[in-house]
Amino acid sequence: MIGRIWAIALNTFREAARIRVLYGILVLVVGSNLLAILLGQLSRHEAGRVARDVGLAGISLFGSLTAIFLGVFLLYTEVARRTIHAIVTKPISRWEFVVGKYLGMALVLTVLVGVFALAMVGMLVAQGAGVGSGVVKAVVLSWFEVLTVAAIAILFSSFSTPFLSGIFALAMWVIGRLTPDLEAASRSAAPWIRATTKIALEIVPDVHLFAVSGRTLDGSAVSVNGEFVRWSYVGLASVHGLGWIVALLALAAVLFHRRDFV
Amino acid sequence: MRSRGVSFPGLADLAIDVHDLKKTYRTPFTRKKVEALRGVTFGVERGHIFGFVGPNGAGKTTTIRTLMGLIRPSSGSATLLGHPLASLDARKKIGFLPESPYFYDYLDVGELCDLAGRLFGLAPAVRKQRADALIEKVGLGPARGQSLKKLSKGMLQRAGLAQALMNDPELVVLDEPMSGLDPIGRKEVRDLILELRDQGKTVFFSTHILSDVEAITDRVAIIARGQLQAHGKPAELVSHHLQGVEVTVKLPLPGGGAATPPPGLKTPELHASPVPASIDAALTRGATRVRRVGDELSLTLAAGTDVDAWIARAHAAGAKVLQIAPRHETLEDLFVRQVAGADRSAAGEDHAEP
Numbered sequence A: 001m002i003g004r005i006w007a008i009a010l011n012t013f014r015e016a017a018r019i020r021v022l023y024g025i026l027v028l029v030v031g032s033n034l035l036a037i038l039l040g041q042l043s044r045h046e047a048g049r050v051a052r053d054v055g056l057a058g059i060s061l062f063g064s065l066t067a068i069f070l071g072v073f074l075l076y077t078e079v080a081r082r083t084i085h086a087i088v089t090k091p092i093s094r095w096e097f098v099v100g101k102y103l104g105m106a107l108v109l110t111v112l113v114g115v116f117a118l119a120m121v122g123m124l125v126a127q128g129a130g131v132g133s134g135v136v137k138a139v140v141l142s143w144f145e146v147l148t149v150a151a152i153a154i155l156f157s158s159f160s161t162p163f164l165s166g167i168f169a170l171a172m173w174v175i176g177r178l179t180p181d182l183e184a185a186s187r188s189a190a191p192w193i194r195a196t197t198k199i200a201l202e203i204v205p206d207v208h209l210f211a212v213s214g215r216t217l218d219g220s221a222v223s224v225n226g227e228f229v230r231w232s233y234v235g236l237a238s239v240h241g242l243g244w245i246v247a248l249l250a251l252a253a254v255l256f257h258r259r260d261f262v
Numbered sequence B: 001m002r003s004r005g006v007s008f009p010g011l012a013d014l015a016i017d018v019h020d021l022k023k024t025y026r027t028p029f030t031r032k033k034v035e036a037l038r039g040v041t042f043g044v045e046r047g048h049i050f051g052f053v054g055p056n057g058a059g060k061t062t063t064i065r066t067l068m069g070l071i072r073p074s075s076g077s078a079t080l081l082g083h084p085l086a087s088l089d090a091r092k093k094i095g096f097l098p099e100s101p102y103f104y105d106y107l108d109v110g111e112l113c114d115l116a117g118r119l120f121g122l123a124p125a126v127r128k129q130r131a132d133a134l135i136e137k138v139g140l141g142p143a144r145g146q147s148l149k150k151l152s153k154g155m156l157q158r159a160g161l162a163q164a165l166m167n168d169p170e171l172v173v174l175d176e177p178m179s180g181l182d183p184i185g186r187k188e189v190r191d192l193i194l195e196l197r198d199q200g201k202t203v204f205f206s207t208h209i210l211s212d213v214e215a216i217t218d219r220v221a222i223i224a225r226g227q228l229q230a231h232g233k234p235a236e237l238v239s240h241h242l243q244g245v246e247v248t249v250k251l252p253l254p255g256g257g258a259a260t261p262p263p264g265l266k267t268p269e270l271h272a273s274p275v276p277a278s279i280d281a282a283l284t285r286g287a288t289r290v291r292r293v294g295d296e297l298s299l300t301l302a303a304g305t306d307v308d309a310w311i312a313r314a315h316a317a318g319a320k321v322l323q324i325a326p327r328h329e330t331l332e333d334l335f336v337r338q339v340a341g342a343d344r345s346a347a348g349e350d351h352a353e354p
Helices: A002-017 A020-042 A047-080 A094-127 A133-157 A162-177 A179-187 A191-202 A231-257 B060-067 B109-119 B124-137 B153-164 B183-198 B210-216 B277-284 B307-316 B331-352
Strands: B014-026 B033-045 B049-053 B075-080 B094-097 B171-175 B202-207 B219-224 B227-232 B244-250 B287-293 B296-302 B320-327
Touching: A002 A047, A002 A094, A002 B109, A020 A047, A020 A094, A047 A094, A047 A133, A047 A162, A094 A133, A094 A231, A133 A162, A133 A231, A162 A179, A179 A191, B014 B060, B014 B202, B033 B060, B033 B075, B033 B202, B033 B219, B033 B227, B049 B060, B049 B183, B049 B210, B060 B075, B060 B171, B060 B202, B094 B153, B109 B124, B109 B153, B124 B153, B153 B171, B153 B183, B171 B183, B183 B202, B183 B210, B202 B210, B210 B331, B219 B331, B227 B331, B244 B307, B277 B287, B277 B296, B277 B307, B307 B320
Parallel strands: B049 B202, B049 B219, B094 B171, B171 B202
Antiparallel strands: B014 B033, B014 B075, B219 B227, B244 B296, B244 B320, B287 B296
């Protein structure tokens, strides 16, 4: 089972590594970091903070958008190009195929997040700003955010077209990021809106847990520029993310299992 | 001859056993019902080569995709090597070539075979040894390092065959394996199929090319409009009643019958002087098909024609009989007959519907 999943994962990694859009995104990330240096020059004594904010935002934004792009297209193209016909007719379960595709994507996204982080660290060093454990923790959290978003995209891709899957996944990511704001906004709304919002937010992965620059759930103010969350929080948030990933992949596998490949 | 809806108790050791398989789709927007398979039943004995033929849209590929677990049947049942559909144990022993195969075009044929070997759980050394042997066997040795996107359709078909055989399968399922191949490639695939049968494997393949079916299959099934029309040994399926007599005669024409062709005519052999009406009438009476090339006339005399009397007439007209042979029904005749029958039935059903 492990060998089969790994074979699909490696093949997916090779497939994704050939997608030229990814290299365009890399250029964008490096460009945004260079822009951060320029913005840092404009701010007084806050060059390091601007660099960190832009760098981490770049990892989260571009990483998540890349995750949606890969998640939506890599599974769909297997079905559309019928390459899947020669694969799932081998002794491999469809859930193994879905997990293999996801792991291949996760591998690509891990490399991308690593490169994004290196670009950010390079920029911070160039700015003379320190690279403390806060930055490392923030990168780890962003990495889990990206992996969770990839699982969301895979779920929609398992039964829908790339266009719709992309829209659904993007919507879930945005709603997940805005969960605290939506909760706050619904408090003053009518009871049925409050109830509906509560239910909607329950079924959306809590990706806001991975973007902790600002105010966390327990109400304490944290910032990557000053005091930051403890490693225990990073661990708990990662486990929470893993739980969502497993649940999303399980649902994707069930839906994929029922599909006809004509 | 076996026909639709019949089970096969006589066939003991079946590699493929299909009972009343049905598949109904609904079109995406109109939700119109489309019956792709309407109760298909057949059996494939172990160690046999089984040809599955039918016109475009008959249900061949739907049947194969259902057997291979790509499509879920609406109803009915099937077993492969004694295992139920979608069983991983069965797939370990099956090699499959999809129709017009699409593979990852960034891989080369060696990597494709290696990926297949990994999915079959083969050890690295076994994967390498089998991939090397199969790539040579399908004639892709010289193209081994090229990515699949650079290969022709025929070469892709061969690559597909190589990956299908990586697990040394007991049952080989090939969807249109001769498609896209030149005559030499087709012969090589036919030889490969025969070799697989000689190794004790069962081969189930679909095709449009009836001469391939006649040449190599032990049994054949004809499918049309989602229903099996005929099933059995090719020799048993075709009618043994005399269909007619094929005759070739040399015409008694001055100068061998070939008139001087007009300038620029590329096929002078087809430009012949007219046959005198008396000779024409004597020879073509009772003929169902007449074809003339130069001074040779080929005819098919209808079954029941008094051949002795016809030969006497030909001699009397001065024609020389070159060849005479009985004509029996061919698989092509049977195919056309069965498909036409299915079309008529479907047209009748369409009329019957309000």
